[in-house]
Amino acid sequence: MDRLMTLAKSHSDQVELYFLEKSQNSIDFEDAELNDIKSTIQSGITMRIIKDHKLGFSYTKNFHNEKELVENAVDSLKGGVEARFDFPLNKTALTLNTYDSAIEQATNTRIVNECKRIYSFMPQKTNGQVNIGAVTATTKIRIMNSAGTDLLTKMSHYFITVSILYPGSEAGLFRSLAFKSFEKTDDQYLSDLAELYNKGExxxxxxxxxxxxxxxxxxxxxxxxxxxxxxxxxxxxxxxxxxxxxxxxxxxxxxxxxxxxxxxxxxxxxxxxxxxxxxxxxxxxxxxxxxxxxxxxxxxxxxxxxxxxxxxxxxxxxxxxxxxxxxxxxxxxxxxxxxxxxxxxxxxxxxxxxxxxxxxxxxxxxxxxxxxxxxxxxxxxxxxxxxxxxxxxxxxxxxxxxxxxxxxxxxxxxxxxxxxxxxxxxxxxxxxxxxx
Structure with missing residues (x-):
């Protein structure tokens, strides 16, 4: 990104680079059957430039063509979007606890087993069709600009949503839980959801x-x-x-x-x-x-x-x-x-x-x-x-x-x-x- 910053600065007054790298695994169960496991990895860079108080924008997922990224940002200046602001200098960002390394042990097998555990529990509580969606993800964000800002954040999350559908419809009740890494779904949470569903049958x-x-x-x-x-x-x-x-x-x-x-x-x-x-x-x-x-x-x-x-x-x-x-x-x-x-x-x-x-x-x-x-x-x-x-x-x-x-x-x-x-x-x- 340093080389890209130098190249972009030679064509503009101010430069901002935004780098994103995200890895995500999603698992879906429908009516106690594993329906889908999907893993995705995406990364890319967004560039904004300011020249003569005009704003340019471009992005790419191809890290091997820096020149084209800069040229596209310069070309977008023709749109005439006014920029009466400066990219900020931020060297004092707080350090937050956004990443739990335990997410690295939250394998698809472990999540699938948790979903199966939920399915072994729910029939004791309700006769409704239970669907489960679970996601684990890690995200890395880096922001650099020509004012001297260079910030890096790494985040992790684990989401799980349990839904119970009413017969003959897509309508039902659902609840979600969100954590920075895998946690076992609380049985009381599942019982409360089932109780509410049963009262609406x-x-x-x-x-x-x-x-x-x-x-x-x-x-x-x-x-x-x-x-x-x-x-x-x-x-x-x-x-x-x-x-x-x-x-x-x-x-x-x-x-x-x-x-x-x-x-x-x-x-x-x-x-x-x-x-x-x-x-x-x-x-x-x-x-x-x-x-x-x-x-x-x-x-x-x-x-x-x-x-x-x-x-x-x-x-x-x-x-x-x-x-x-x-x-x-x-x-x-x-x-x-x-x-x-x-x-x-x-x-x-x-x-x-x-x-x-x-x-x-x-x-x-x-x-x-x-x-x-x-x-x-x-x-x-x-x-x-x-x-x-x-x-x-x-x-x-x-x-x-x-x-x-x-x-x-x-x-x-x-x-x-x-x-x-x-x-x-x-x-x-x-x-x-x-x-x-």
């Missing part, structure tokens, strides 16, 4: 209306997406956010505190710096219902005449090739502060309502404005504090700036979920539509 037709709705941790992303979009520097710059002038104002119920904390290395994927070399920090997004902060990468911070917050990451809402992505402002380490009640206490607090266990169409609706319309796949029906079955053909809709003002209570622990670590959250007076 009966299919019901119920009357819709406004009622209490309990979002499981796995489905809260459908609401959090809207907040991420509204607090994003890109949305603010394009005047697409309803929160433009709302800093310091109450936007949610005071029970909601939402934090992005990349520095929490008790969980996998902690980061001391983002994909632009900016130091990460704990960022309070919402504190007791009050909007505290927006988040920016270098590009949109310069557009908004503010400082980057360390949230420039190569990621997108949909899966893609990381090397080909440009850094955008993203909240990747979110958590909601837990409340004071056990999950089953929240269920008991529902006189009539729905538990959202799966969300269809979470990407639909006016996301920047906070609107949502979600199909339940599945939704469990609760009456007088008891789950009586699962709802057929139902959906919920609303706006997060309305619904999230009406928090009844919050679970007392968080769970690994898409976009972060969340508790279950109970909301009041939410619109539920059914065919009945």
């Amino acid at each position: 009966r299919e019901l037709e119920v009357t819709g209306g406004r009622m209490k709705v309990l979002f499981m941790p796995e489905t809260l992303y459908a609401l959090i997406w809207r907040l991420q979009s509204a607090t994003n520097g890109e949305s603010l710059y394009h005047q697409q956010s309803p929160l433009v002038d709302k800093l310091g104002e109450k936007i949610f119920d005071e029970q909601l505190t939402i934090i992005d904390n990349p520095l929490d290395d008790t969980k996998p994927h902690a980061r001391a710096y983002d994909d632009e070399g900016i130091a990460c920090k704990e960022l309070s997004i919402v504190d007791k219902g009050v909007l505290n902060n927006f988040h920016y990468n270098l590009y949109y911070a310069s557009k908004m005449n503010t400082e980057p917050t360390g949230h420039g990451f190569k990621t997108s809402r949909w899966p893609g090739d990381t090397i080909s992505m440009k850094p955008s402002p993203v909240l990747r380490h979110l958590t909601i502060r837990p409340g004071g009640k056990e999950f089953w206490q929240l269920v008991q607090d529902i006189d009539r309502g729905i538990i959202v266990c799966g969300a269809l169409g979470a990407h639909s609706g006016n996301i920047p404005n906070g609107d949502f319309s979600i199909g339940l796949a599945p939704g469990l029906y609760v009456e007088k504090g008891e789950i009586t079955g699962r709802v057929k053909d139902a959906m919920i809709s609303g706006n997060i700036y309305d619904v999230m003002q009406r928090v009844i209570d919050i679970e007392n622990r968080v769970h690994a979920a898409y976009t972060g670590y969340y508790p279950a959250v109970l909301f009041g007076d939410v619109n539920v539509a059914t065919k009945s």
Whole structure:
């Protein structure tokens, strides 16, 4: 990379190099049968250059043609993308515990045996079809720039997701666990999932209306997406956010505190710096219902005449090739502060309502404005504090700036979920539509 840096500097004013190397093994079981084992290794380099306040970009997975990588970056300057920022000097990044060497002993054979152990346990708890997906991965990231930054991070993770499907459908309940290396799946975790599934085996037709709705941790992303979009520097710059002038104002119920904390290395994927070399920090997004902060990468911070917050990451809402992505402002380490009640206490607090266990169409609706319309796949029906079955053909809709003002209570622990670590959250007076 040093030679590439020297070559690129001769054609530009500033240079940034991003190197990624990732090795991943994934194992999938369907209904107690091994369905697939897949191993992938990818590596590549992304280059950004600044010349005459214009931004150039290129990437490659071919490490033998450095000249072409530089030429492509120079050629992309013709796009005229303005760059009124400098690549940062970062020589004081925190040292986080992001890699567990025990991941090297987490062989495919060991993971397969763990999945088989789960299958020997689950028939004692439920008759539903059980599917399991497990992933082990190691990632190495190096960021260099012409300002003198040279940062290296190595990370490991082990994810496992256990799902139980309802008969004749793809809908079911699931839970995920996330670690920095292999850990045995807790039997209580499996028992709790099976108990919830069993209570929803009966299919019901119920009357819709406004009622209490309990979002499981796995489905809260459908609401959090809207907040991420509204607090994003890109949305603010394009005047697409309803929160433009709302800093310091109450936007949610005071029970909601939402934090992005990349520095929490008790969980996998902690980061001391983002994909632009900016130091990460704990960022309070919402504190007791009050909007505290927006988040920016270098590009949109310069557009908004503010400082980057360390949230420039190569990621997108949909899966893609990381090397080909440009850094955008993203909240990747979110958590909601837990409340004071056990999950089953929240269920008991529902006189009539729905538990959202799966969300269809979470990407639909006016996301920047906070609107949502979600199909339940599945939704469990609760009456007088008891789950009586699962709802057929139902959906919920609303706006997060309305619904999230009406928090009844919050679970007392968080769970690994898409976009972060969340508790279950109970909301009041939410619109539920059914065919009945």
